Amino acid sequence: MASMAEKMVANMDMSAFGKAEELKKRLWFTVMALIVFRLGTYIPLPGINAAVLAEMFNRNAGGILGMFNMFSGGALERMTIFALNIMPYISASIIIQLGQSVIPSLMALKKEGEAGHRKITHYTKVLTVLITIIQGYGIAVGLLSVSGANGASAVMIGSFVFKFATIVSLVGGTMFIVWLGDQITQRGVGNGSSLIITVGIIANIPNALAQTFELGRAGQMSIVTILMLVAMALALIYVIVFVERAQRRIVIQYPKRQMGMRMTAADSSHLPLKINPTGVIPPIFASSLLLLPITVANLSAEQGPSWVQTLSQLLGHGQPLYLALYAFLILFFTFFYTGVVFNPQETADNLKKHGGFIAGIRPGKTTADYLDYVITRLTVLASIYLVCLCIIPEILIAKVGVPFVLGGTTLLIVVQVTMDFIGQVQSRLLAYQYEGLLRKAALVKKR
Numbered sequence: 001m002a003s004m005a006e007k008m009v010a011n012m013d014m015s016a017f018g019k020a021e022e023l024k025k026r027l028w029f030t031v032m033a034l035i036v037f038r039l040g041t042y043i044p045l046p047g048i049n050a051a052v053l054a055e056m057f058n059r060n061a062g063g064i065l066g067m068f069n070m071f072s073g074g075a076l077e078r079m080t081i082f083a084l085n086i087m088p089y090i091s092a093s094i095i096i097q098l099g100q101s102v103i104p105s106l107m108a109l110k111k112e113g114e115a116g117h118r119k120i121t122h123y124t125k126v127l128t129v130l131i132t133i134i135q136g137y138g139i140a141v142g143l144l145s146v147s148g149a150n151g152a153s154a155v156m157i158g159s160f161v162f163k164f165a166t167i168v169s170l171v172g173g174t175m176f177i178v179w180l181g182d183q184i185t186q187r188g189v190g191n192g193s194s195l196i197i198t199v200g201i202i203a204n205i206p207n208a209l210a211q212t213f214e215l216g217r218a219g220q221m222s223i224v225t226i227l228m229l230v231a232m233a234l235a236l237i238y239v240i241v242f243v244e245r246a247q248r249r250i251v252i253q254y255p256k257r258q259m260g261m262r263m264t265a266a267d268s269s270h271l272p273l274k275i276n277p278t279g280v281i282p283p284i285f286a287s288s289l290l291l292l293p294i295t296v297a298n299l300s301a302e303q304g305p306s307w308v309q310t311l312s313q314l315l316g317h318g319q320p321l322y323l324a325l326y327a328f329l330i331l332f333f334t335f336f337y338t339g340v341v342f343n344p345q346e347t348a349d350n351l352k353k354h355g356g357f358i359a360g361i362r363p364g365k366t367t368a369d370y371l372d373y374v375i376t377r378l379t380v381l382a383s384i385y386l387v388c389l390c391i392i393p394e395i396l397i398a399k400v401g402v403p404f405v406l407g408g409t410t411l412l413i414v415v416q417v418t419m420d421f422i423g424q425v426q427s428r429l430l431a432y433q434y435e436g437l438l439r440k441a442a443l444v445k446k447r
Contacts, residue, residue, distance in 0.1 A: 020428065020429060020432045022428075023189070023425070023428050023429065023432065026187065026188050026189045026428075027188070027189055027425075029183075029184070029187050029188045030184055030188035030189050030190065030195070033180055033183060033184050033188060033192075034184075034195065034196070034199050036180065037073075037082070037177065037180060037196055037199065038073065038199065038203065040075075040080065040081060040082045040173065040176070040177075041072070041073050041074060041075035041078065041080050041082045041200075041203075042078065042080060043080050043081050043082075043173075044078060044079060044080050044081075045079050045080065045081065045083070045165065045166055045169050045170075046157065046162075046165045046166075046169065047155050047156050047157035047161070047162045047165065048079050048143075048154065048155065048156070049148075049152060049153065049154050049155065049156050050078075051148065051152070052146065052147065052148035052152050052153065052154040053077075053078075053079055053143075053146075053154050054077075055148050056146050056148075056154065057069070057077045068087075068287070070200070070201060070204050070410065071085060071087070071197060071200055071201065071287065072084070072085040072087075072200055073085070073199065073200025073201070073203045073204065074200075074203065074204060075200075079139075079143070080173070081169045081170065081172065081173030082173045082174075082177060083139070083170060083173070084132060084135055084136070084139075084170055084173070084174050085174075085177060085196070085197065085200060086174070086177050086178060086181060086193050086196055086197065087287075087288040088128050088131040088132040088135060088174050088288075089124070089125075089128045089174065089177075089178045089181075089193070090193070090284060090285060090288040091128075091131050091288045091289060092124045092125070092127035092128040092131055093124055094285050094288070094289065094333075095127060096120060096123060096124050096127065097336075097337075097340060098336070100120075101336075101339075106120070125175070125178065128174065128175070128178060129171055129175065132167075132170055132171045132174045132175075133167055133171060135170070136166050136167040136169075136170035136171060137163060137166075137167055139166060139170070140162060140163040140166040140167065141163070143155055143162075143166075144159055144162065144163075177196060180192065180196070181193040181195075181196055184196075189421060189424050189425060189428070190417070190420060190421040190424055191417070191420065194280065194413070194416075194417045194420070195417060195421070197284065197413060197417075198413055198414055198417040198418070201410050201413060201414055202414065212226060212229070213226070232393070232396070233411065236389065236393065236408055236411050237411060237415055239389070240389070240411060240412055240415045240416065241415060241419070243275055243276055243385055244274075244276060244279070244415070244416055244419060245419075246274070246275045247272045247273060247274055247275070248272075248273045248274075248275065248374065248378055249270040249271070249272050249273070250270060250271040250273065250358060250371075250374065251268055251269075251270050251358070251359060252268065252269050252270060252271050252351065252356045252357070252358060253268045253356065253357055253358070253359055254268065254269075254354075254355055254356050255355060269356075271347075273342075273374065273375060273378060274378075275378055275381055275382055275385075276382040276385060276386070277337075277338055277341055277342060277375075277378070277379075277382070278333070278334050278337040278338055278341070278382060278386075279416050279420075280412055280413045280416045280417065281333060281337050282329075282330045282331075282332075282333035282334045282337065282383075282386055283330060283386065283390050283409045283412060283413070284413065285329065285333045285337075286326055286329035286330045286333060287326075287409070289329055290322075290325060290326065290329070323391055323394065323395070326390065326391065326394075327387050327390075327391050330383070330386050330387050330390060331383045331387060334379060334382055334383040334386055335379055335383065338375065338379045338382070342375055344368045344369075344371035344372040344375060345365075345368040347368070347371055348363070348364060348365070348367040348368035348371060349368075351363065351367060352364060352367070358370065386412075388408075389408040389409075389412055390407070390408045390409045390412070391408075392408065393407045393408040393409075393411075394407055394408070394409070
Protein backbone atom coordinates (compact mmCIF):
# COMPACT_ATOMS: atom_id res chain seq x y z
CA MET A 1 0.00 0.00 0.00
CA ALA A 2 2.80 2.40 0.88
CA SER A 3 4.56 1.84 -2.43
CA MET A 4 1.26 2.33 -4.29
CA ALA A 5 0.69 5.63 -2.47
CA GLU A 6 4.22 6.79 -3.30
CA LYS A 7 3.62 5.98 -6.99
CA MET A 8 0.37 7.96 -6.94
CA VAL A 9 2.12 10.96 -5.41
CA ALA A 10 4.94 10.70 -7.96
CA ASN A 11 2.41 10.49 -10.82
CA MET A 12 0.61 13.55 -9.46
CA ASP A 13 3.91 15.45 -9.30
CA MET A 14 4.82 14.49 -12.87
CA SER A 15 1.37 15.34 -14.21
CA ALA A 16 1.39 18.63 -12.34
CA PHE A 17 4.87 19.40 -13.64
CA GLY A 18 3.73 18.69 -17.19
CA LYS A 19 0.92 21.25 -16.84
CA ALA A 20 2.74 23.83 -14.71
CA GLU A 21 3.77 26.14 -17.54
CA GLU A 22 4.74 28.98 -15.21
CA LEU A 23 7.08 26.72 -13.22
CA LYS A 24 8.74 25.46 -16.40
CA LYS A 25 9.28 29.05 -17.56
CA ARG A 26 10.82 29.91 -14.21
CA LEU A 27 13.13 26.88 -14.37
CA TRP A 28 14.22 27.72 -17.92
CA PHE A 29 14.86 31.34 -16.91
CA THR A 30 16.98 30.17 -13.97
CA VAL A 31 19.02 27.83 -16.18
CA MET A 32 19.62 30.48 -18.86
CA ALA A 33 20.61 33.11 -16.28
CA LEU A 34 23.14 30.74 -14.71
CA ILE A 35 24.55 29.96 -18.18
CA VAL A 36 25.02 33.70 -18.75
CA PHE A 37 26.87 33.88 -15.43
CA ARG A 38 29.17 31.02 -16.41
CA LEU A 39 29.93 32.65 -19.77
CA GLY A 40 30.90 35.85 -17.95
CA THR A 41 33.51 33.98 -15.91
CA TYR A 42 35.55 33.61 -19.13
CA ILE A 43 35.69 37.32 -20.13
CA PRO A 44 39.17 38.48 -18.98
CA LEU A 45 40.15 41.88 -17.66
CA PRO A 46 42.00 44.04 -20.21
CA GLY A 47 45.80 43.94 -20.21
CA ILE A 48 46.27 40.62 -18.37
CA ASN A 49 49.21 38.34 -19.19
CA ALA A 50 47.49 34.97 -18.94
CA ALA A 51 50.72 32.95 -18.79
CA VAL A 52 52.17 34.87 -15.82
CA LEU A 53 48.79 34.83 -14.06
CA ALA A 54 48.51 31.05 -14.46
CA GLU A 55 52.05 30.66 -13.12
CA MET A 56 51.22 32.77 -10.07
CA PHE A 57 48.06 30.77 -9.31
CA ASN A 58 49.94 27.48 -9.71
CA ARG A 59 52.34 28.64 -7.00
CA ASN A 60 49.44 29.55 -4.71
CA ALA A 61 46.99 26.78 -5.71
CA GLY A 62 46.87 25.34 -2.20
CA GLY A 63 46.49 28.71 -0.52
CA ILE A 64 43.56 30.91 0.26
CA LEU A 65 43.46 32.20 -3.33
CA GLY A 66 42.43 28.70 -4.38
CA MET A 67 39.51 28.81 -1.98
CA PHE A 68 38.18 32.14 -3.23
CA ASN A 69 38.80 31.05 -6.80
CA MET A 70 36.48 28.13 -6.10
CA PHE A 71 33.75 30.47 -4.82
CA SER A 72 34.05 32.56 -8.00
CA GLY A 73 33.77 29.50 -10.25
CA GLY A 74 37.34 29.91 -11.57
CA ALA A 75 36.81 33.58 -12.46
CA LEU A 76 39.52 34.78 -10.05
CA GLU A 77 42.12 32.41 -11.53
CA ARG A 78 41.29 33.67 -15.02
CA MET A 79 41.02 37.25 -13.63
CA THR A 80 37.78 37.96 -15.44
CA ILE A 81 35.16 40.67 -14.99
CA PHE A 82 33.37 38.33 -12.54
CA ALA A 83 36.50 37.75 -10.44
CA LEU A 84 34.90 39.14 -7.27
CA ASN A 85 31.63 37.28 -7.90
CA ILE A 86 28.84 38.46 -5.58
CA MET A 87 31.09 38.74 -2.50
CA PRO A 88 31.12 42.59 -2.41
CA TYR A 89 27.32 42.59 -2.28
CA ILE A 90 27.40 40.11 0.59
CA SER A 91 29.93 42.28 2.43
CA ALA A 92 27.70 45.33 1.89
CA SER A 93 24.70 43.37 3.20
CA ILE A 94 26.68 42.49 6.34
CA ILE A 95 27.58 46.14 6.99
CA ILE A 96 24.00 47.34 6.42
CA GLN A 97 22.56 44.65 8.69
CA LEU A 98 25.07 45.51 11.39
CA GLY A 99 24.12 49.17 10.93
CA GLN A 100 20.44 48.36 11.44
CA SER A 101 21.32 47.24 14.97
CA VAL A 102 23.16 50.43 15.97
CA ILE A 103 22.09 53.29 13.64
CA PRO A 104 18.63 54.71 14.51
CA SER A 105 17.85 55.87 10.94
CA LEU A 106 18.47 52.36 9.54
CA MET A 107 16.45 50.84 12.38
CA ALA A 108 13.55 53.13 11.44
CA LEU A 109 13.81 52.11 7.77
CA LYS A 110 13.59 48.46 8.79
CA LYS A 111 10.19 49.13 10.39
CA GLU A 112 8.74 50.99 7.39
CA GLY A 113 7.81 47.83 5.50
CA GLU A 114 8.25 47.56 1.74
CA ALA A 115 9.27 51.22 1.24
CA GLY A 116 11.98 50.91 3.88
CA HIS A 117 13.16 47.62 2.38
CA ARG A 118 13.61 49.29 -1.02
CA LYS A 119 15.69 52.08 0.52
CA ILE A 120 17.86 49.57 2.40
CA THR A 121 18.38 47.62 -0.83
CA HIS A 122 19.41 50.84 -2.60
CA TYR A 123 21.92 51.69 0.15
CA THR A 124 23.28 48.13 -0.01
CA LYS A 125 23.91 48.41 -3.75
CA VAL A 126 25.60 51.81 -3.40
CA LEU A 127 27.85 50.36 -0.70
CA THR A 128 28.52 47.38 -2.98
CA VAL A 129 29.91 49.75 -5.63
CA LEU A 130 32.21 51.41 -3.07
CA ILE A 131 33.48 48.07 -1.75
CA THR A 132 34.06 46.79 -5.30
CA ILE A 133 36.06 49.93 -6.13
CA ILE A 134 38.28 49.35 -3.09
CA GLN A 135 38.74 45.65 -3.83
CA GLY A 136 39.28 46.33 -7.54
CA TYR A 137 42.00 48.86 -6.74
CA GLY A 138 43.64 46.39 -4.35
CA ILE A 139 43.62 43.65 -7.00
CA ALA A 140 45.02 46.04 -9.63
CA VAL A 141 47.87 47.13 -7.34
CA GLY A 142 48.59 43.52 -6.44
CA LEU A 143 48.68 42.39 -10.08
CA LEU A 144 51.04 45.22 -11.00
CA SER A 145 53.56 43.78 -8.52
CA VAL A 146 53.31 40.20 -9.86
CA SER A 147 55.90 38.92 -12.31
CA GLY A 148 56.74 35.52 -13.76
CA ALA A 149 59.86 33.41 -13.46
CA ASN A 150 61.31 35.00 -16.63
CA GLY A 151 60.69 38.52 -15.30
CA ALA A 152 57.58 39.13 -17.43
CA SER A 153 54.91 41.26 -15.77
CA ALA A 154 51.34 40.06 -15.21
CA VAL A 155 50.10 43.37 -16.69
CA MET A 156 50.79 44.33 -20.30
CA ILE A 157 49.43 47.91 -20.32
CA GLY A 158 50.18 51.13 -18.47
CA SER A 159 49.67 51.35 -14.71
CA PHE A 160 46.98 54.08 -14.67
CA VAL A 161 45.05 52.62 -17.59
CA PHE A 162 45.13 49.16 -16.04
CA LYS A 163 43.91 50.39 -12.64
CA PHE A 164 41.06 52.35 -14.23
CA ALA A 165 40.05 49.50 -16.56
CA THR A 166 40.21 46.94 -13.75
CA ILE A 167 38.03 48.99 -11.40
CA VAL A 168 35.44 49.77 -14.09
CA SER A 169 35.34 46.16 -15.30
CA LEU A 170 35.02 44.65 -11.83
CA VAL A 171 32.36 47.15 -10.75
CA GLY A 172 30.36 46.45 -13.91
CA GLY A 173 30.76 42.69 -13.58
CA THR A 174 29.82 42.62 -9.89
CA MET A 175 26.75 44.82 -10.32
CA PHE A 176 25.65 42.70 -13.28
CA ILE A 177 25.85 39.60 -11.07
CA VAL A 178 23.83 41.39 -8.37
CA TRP A 179 21.19 42.29 -10.95
CA LEU A 180 21.22 38.75 -12.34
CA GLY A 181 20.75 37.31 -8.84
CA ASP A 182 17.76 39.60 -8.25
CA GLN A 183 16.23 38.51 -11.55
CA ILE A 184 16.63 34.82 -10.63
CA THR A 185 14.98 35.43 -7.25
CA GLN A 186 12.04 37.33 -8.77
CA ARG A 187 11.51 35.53 -12.09
CA GLY A 188 13.17 32.16 -11.50
CA VAL A 189 13.26 29.53 -8.75
CA GLY A 190 15.41 29.76 -5.62
CA ASN A 191 17.60 32.45 -4.11
CA GLY A 192 19.63 34.02 -6.93
CA SER A 193 22.72 34.94 -4.89
CA SER A 194 22.99 31.48 -3.32
CA LEU A 195 22.48 29.74 -6.67
CA ILE A 196 25.24 31.81 -8.30
CA ILE A 197 27.71 30.85 -5.56
CA THR A 198 26.60 27.20 -5.73
CA VAL A 199 26.99 27.01 -9.52
CA GLY A 200 30.51 28.40 -9.18
CA ILE A 201 31.35 25.65 -6.70
CA ILE A 202 29.73 22.87 -8.74
CA ALA A 203 31.63 23.99 -11.85
CA ASN A 204 34.88 23.13 -10.05
CA ILE A 205 33.83 19.65 -8.91
CA PRO A 206 34.87 17.73 -12.09
CA ASN A 207 38.31 19.39 -12.13
CA ALA A 208 38.75 18.81 -8.39
CA LEU A 209 37.89 15.12 -8.68
CA ALA A 210 40.26 14.77 -11.66
CA GLN A 211 43.08 16.38 -9.63
CA THR A 212 42.41 14.03 -6.70
CA PHE A 213 42.45 10.92 -8.88
CA GLU A 214 45.59 12.18 -10.63
CA LEU A 215 47.32 12.46 -7.25
CA GLY A 216 46.36 8.85 -6.60
CA ARG A 217 47.57 7.71 -10.02
CA ALA A 218 50.89 9.51 -9.56
CA GLY A 219 51.39 7.88 -6.17
CA GLN A 220 51.28 11.18 -4.23
CA MET A 221 48.12 10.06 -2.45
CA SER A 222 47.22 6.52 -1.45
CA ILE A 223 43.98 4.82 -2.45
CA VAL A 224 43.10 4.50 1.24
CA THR A 225 43.38 8.27 1.67
CA ILE A 226 41.16 8.91 -1.35
CA LEU A 227 38.54 6.47 -0.05
CA MET A 228 38.68 8.13 3.37
CA LEU A 229 38.13 11.53 1.78
CA VAL A 230 35.14 10.25 -0.19
CA ALA A 231 33.73 8.66 2.97
CA MET A 232 34.28 11.94 4.85
CA ALA A 233 32.42 13.89 2.13
CA LEU A 234 29.47 11.45 2.21
CA ALA A 235 29.39 11.58 6.02
CA LEU A 236 29.39 15.39 5.94
CA ILE A 237 26.50 15.40 3.46
CA TYR A 238 24.51 13.08 5.75
CA VAL A 239 25.22 15.27 8.80
CA ILE A 240 24.28 18.44 6.91
CA VAL A 241 20.95 17.01 5.70
CA PHE A 242 20.16 15.65 9.17
CA VAL A 243 20.92 18.89 11.03
CA GLU A 244 19.35 21.23 8.48
CA ARG A 245 16.07 19.28 8.63
CA ALA A 246 16.08 18.94 12.44
CA GLN A 247 13.67 21.08 14.46
CA ARG A 248 12.90 21.88 18.08
CA ARG A 249 9.11 21.95 18.25
CA ILE A 250 7.49 23.98 21.02
CA VAL A 251 3.87 23.02 21.66
CA ILE A 252 1.47 25.98 21.48
CA GLN A 253 -1.96 25.57 23.07
CA TYR A 254 -5.12 27.54 22.31
CA PRO A 255 -8.03 27.66 24.80
CA LYS A 256 -11.71 27.14 24.04
CA ARG A 257 -13.32 30.00 22.14
CA GLN A 258 -16.85 31.28 21.83
CA MET A 259 -17.75 31.71 18.15
CA GLY A 260 -21.35 32.90 17.89
CA MET A 261 -23.58 30.29 19.53
CA ARG A 262 -20.93 27.57 19.29
CA MET A 263 -18.03 26.82 21.62
CA THR A 264 -14.91 25.61 19.81
CA ALA A 265 -12.76 22.93 21.39
CA ALA A 266 -9.28 23.63 22.68
CA ASP A 267 -6.61 23.22 20.06
CA SER A 268 -2.84 22.90 19.90
CA SER A 269 -0.09 23.37 17.33
CA HIS A 270 3.66 23.71 17.45
CA LEU A 271 6.25 26.41 16.85
CA PRO A 272 9.09 24.86 14.77
CA LEU A 273 12.57 26.21 15.55
CA LYS A 274 15.37 24.96 13.32
CA ILE A 275 18.57 23.86 15.01
CA ASN A 276 20.47 25.94 12.46
CA PRO A 277 18.20 28.88 11.60
CA THR A 278 21.01 30.76 9.83
CA GLY A 279 21.68 28.18 7.10
CA VAL A 280 24.73 28.99 4.97
CA ILE A 281 24.84 32.68 5.90
CA PRO A 282 27.63 32.59 8.57
CA PRO A 283 30.23 30.72 6.42
CA ILE A 284 29.46 32.90 3.37
CA PHE A 285 29.62 36.12 5.41
CA ALA A 286 32.86 35.01 7.09
CA SER A 287 34.45 34.12 3.75
CA SER A 288 33.43 37.40 2.14
CA LEU A 289 34.91 39.49 4.97
CA LEU A 290 38.22 37.61 4.73
CA LEU A 291 38.36 38.07 0.95
CA LEU A 292 39.82 41.57 0.64
CA PRO A 293 42.76 41.52 3.12
CA ILE A 294 43.82 38.00 2.18
CA THR A 295 43.60 38.58 -1.59
CA VAL A 296 45.62 41.80 -1.44
CA ALA A 297 48.17 40.24 0.94
CA ASN A 298 48.68 37.22 -1.32
CA LEU A 299 48.97 39.26 -4.51
CA SER A 300 51.43 41.72 -2.94
CA ALA A 301 53.47 39.18 -0.98
CA GLU A 302 55.97 38.35 -3.72
CA GLN A 303 57.46 41.82 -4.12
CA GLY A 304 55.90 43.65 -1.17
CA PRO A 305 57.41 44.60 2.20
CA SER A 306 58.36 41.96 4.74
CA TRP A 307 55.31 42.52 6.96
CA VAL A 308 53.01 41.83 3.99
CA GLN A 309 54.83 38.57 3.33
CA THR A 310 54.52 37.63 7.02
CA LEU A 311 50.80 38.46 7.00
CA SER A 312 50.32 36.41 3.84
CA GLN A 313 51.96 33.41 5.48
CA LEU A 314 49.91 33.77 8.69
CA LEU A 315 46.69 34.01 6.68
CA GLY A 316 47.58 30.98 4.56
CA HIS A 317 45.09 28.16 4.19
CA GLY A 318 45.16 25.90 7.24
CA GLN A 319 47.28 28.34 9.27
CA PRO A 320 46.21 29.00 12.90
CA LEU A 321 45.49 32.73 12.39
CA TYR A 322 43.29 32.09 9.37
CA LEU A 323 41.41 29.28 11.12
CA ALA A 324 40.95 31.40 14.26
CA LEU A 325 39.58 34.37 12.30
CA TYR A 326 37.33 32.12 10.23
CA ALA A 327 35.94 30.36 13.34
CA PHE A 328 35.41 33.66 15.19
CA LEU A 329 33.52 35.19 12.25
CA ILE A 330 31.33 32.10 11.90
CA LEU A 331 30.47 32.23 15.61
CA PHE A 332 29.75 35.95 15.45
CA PHE A 333 27.48 35.77 12.41
CA THR A 334 25.65 32.71 13.73
CA PHE A 335 24.54 34.63 16.82
CA PHE A 336 24.06 37.90 14.97
CA TYR A 337 21.95 36.51 12.15
CA THR A 338 19.85 34.42 14.55
CA GLY A 339 18.99 37.66 16.32
CA VAL A 340 18.00 39.16 12.98
CA VAL A 341 15.71 36.35 11.80
CA PHE A 342 14.07 35.52 15.15
CA ASN A 343 12.71 38.06 17.65
CA PRO A 344 11.47 36.33 20.86
CA GLN A 345 9.53 39.38 22.08
CA GLU A 346 7.72 39.80 18.75
CA THR A 347 6.88 36.08 18.64
CA ALA A 348 5.56 36.17 22.22
CA ASP A 349 3.40 39.22 21.42
CA ASN A 350 1.93 37.48 18.35
CA LEU A 351 1.10 34.37 20.41
CA LYS A 352 -0.59 36.50 23.07
CA LYS A 353 -2.54 38.42 20.43
CA HIS A 354 -3.96 35.20 18.97
CA GLY A 355 -4.65 33.60 22.37
CA GLY A 356 -1.86 31.04 22.18
CA PHE A 357 0.39 30.08 25.09
CA ILE A 358 3.09 27.58 26.02
CA ALA A 359 2.04 25.11 28.69
CA GLY A 360 3.43 26.14 32.07
CA ILE A 361 4.70 29.50 30.76
CA ARG A 362 2.85 32.76 31.37
CA PRO A 363 2.09 34.86 28.26
CA GLY A 364 4.04 38.05 27.60
CA LYS A 365 7.55 38.66 28.93
CA THR A 366 7.86 35.20 30.53
CA THR A 367 7.15 33.57 27.16
CA ALA A 368 9.67 35.88 25.45
CA ASP A 369 12.32 34.96 28.04
CA TYR A 370 11.60 31.24 27.56
CA LEU A 371 11.82 31.53 23.76
CA ASP A 372 15.06 33.51 24.11
CA TYR A 373 16.44 30.76 26.35
CA VAL A 374 15.53 28.04 23.84
CA ILE A 375 16.83 29.89 20.77
CA THR A 376 20.09 30.72 22.60
CA ARG A 377 20.74 27.05 23.31
CA LEU A 378 19.91 26.16 19.71
CA THR A 379 22.27 28.89 18.47
CA VAL A 380 25.09 27.51 20.60
CA LEU A 381 24.54 24.09 19.02
CA ALA A 382 24.35 25.66 15.55
CA SER A 383 27.57 27.62 16.06
CA ILE A 384 29.47 24.53 17.25
CA TYR A 385 28.07 22.55 14.31
CA LEU A 386 29.08 25.20 11.75
CA VAL A 387 32.56 25.74 13.19
CA CYS A 388 33.29 21.99 13.27
CA LEU A 389 31.79 21.50 9.82
CA CYS A 390 33.87 24.29 8.27
CA ILE A 391 37.13 24.17 10.23
CA ILE A 392 37.92 20.46 10.70
CA PRO A 393 37.73 19.59 6.95
CA GLU A 394 39.81 22.70 6.17
CA ILE A 395 42.57 21.41 8.46
CA LEU A 396 42.46 17.96 6.84
CA ILE A 397 42.47 19.44 3.34
CA ALA A 398 45.42 21.70 4.18
CA LYS A 399 47.38 18.72 5.50
CA VAL A 400 46.46 16.26 2.74
CA GLY A 401 46.46 18.74 -0.15
CA VAL A 402 43.19 17.86 -1.87
CA PRO A 403 41.00 20.46 -3.62
CA PHE A 404 38.77 22.79 -1.58
CA VAL A 405 35.57 21.43 -3.11
CA LEU A 406 35.61 18.56 -0.59
CA GLY A 407 35.58 21.00 2.35
CA GLY A 408 32.73 21.42 4.80
CA THR A 409 31.95 25.00 3.75
CA THR A 410 31.44 24.11 0.11
CA LEU A 411 29.42 20.99 0.89
CA LEU A 412 27.23 22.98 3.30
CA ILE A 413 26.51 25.61 0.64
CA VAL A 414 25.80 23.09 -2.12
CA VAL A 415 23.58 20.81 0.01
CA GLN A 416 21.68 23.64 1.71
CA VAL A 417 21.00 25.53 -1.53
CA THR A 418 19.99 22.31 -3.31
CA MET A 419 17.55 21.45 -0.52
CA ASP A 420 16.08 24.96 -0.66
CA PHE A 421 15.77 24.80 -4.46
CA ILE A 422 14.02 21.41 -4.39
CA GLY A 423 11.74 22.62 -1.59
CA GLN A 424 10.65 25.64 -3.63
CA VAL A 425 9.95 23.48 -6.69
CA GLN A 426 7.87 21.08 -4.60
CA SER A 427 5.98 23.98 -3.00
CA ARG A 428 5.06 25.41 -6.40
CA LEU A 429 3.98 21.97 -7.63
CA LEU A 430 1.84 21.47 -4.53
CA ALA A 431 0.24 24.89 -4.97
CA TYR A 432 -0.53 24.05 -8.59
CA GLN A 433 -2.12 20.74 -7.55
CA TYR A 434 -4.35 22.51 -5.01
CA GLU A 435 -5.32 25.06 -7.64
CA GLY A 436 -6.29 22.25 -10.03
CA LEU A 437 -8.36 20.52 -7.35
CA LEU A 438 -10.20 23.77 -6.57
CA ARG A 439 -10.98 24.27 -10.25
CA LYS A 440 -12.33 20.72 -10.54
CA ALA A 441 -14.44 21.22 -7.41
CA ALA A 442 -15.88 24.43 -8.86
CA LEU A 443 -16.79 22.66 -12.11
CA VAL A 444 -18.49 19.85 -10.21
CA LYS A 445 -20.56 22.35 -8.22
CA LYS A 446 -21.60 24.16 -11.39
CA ARG A 447 -22.80 20.92 -12.91
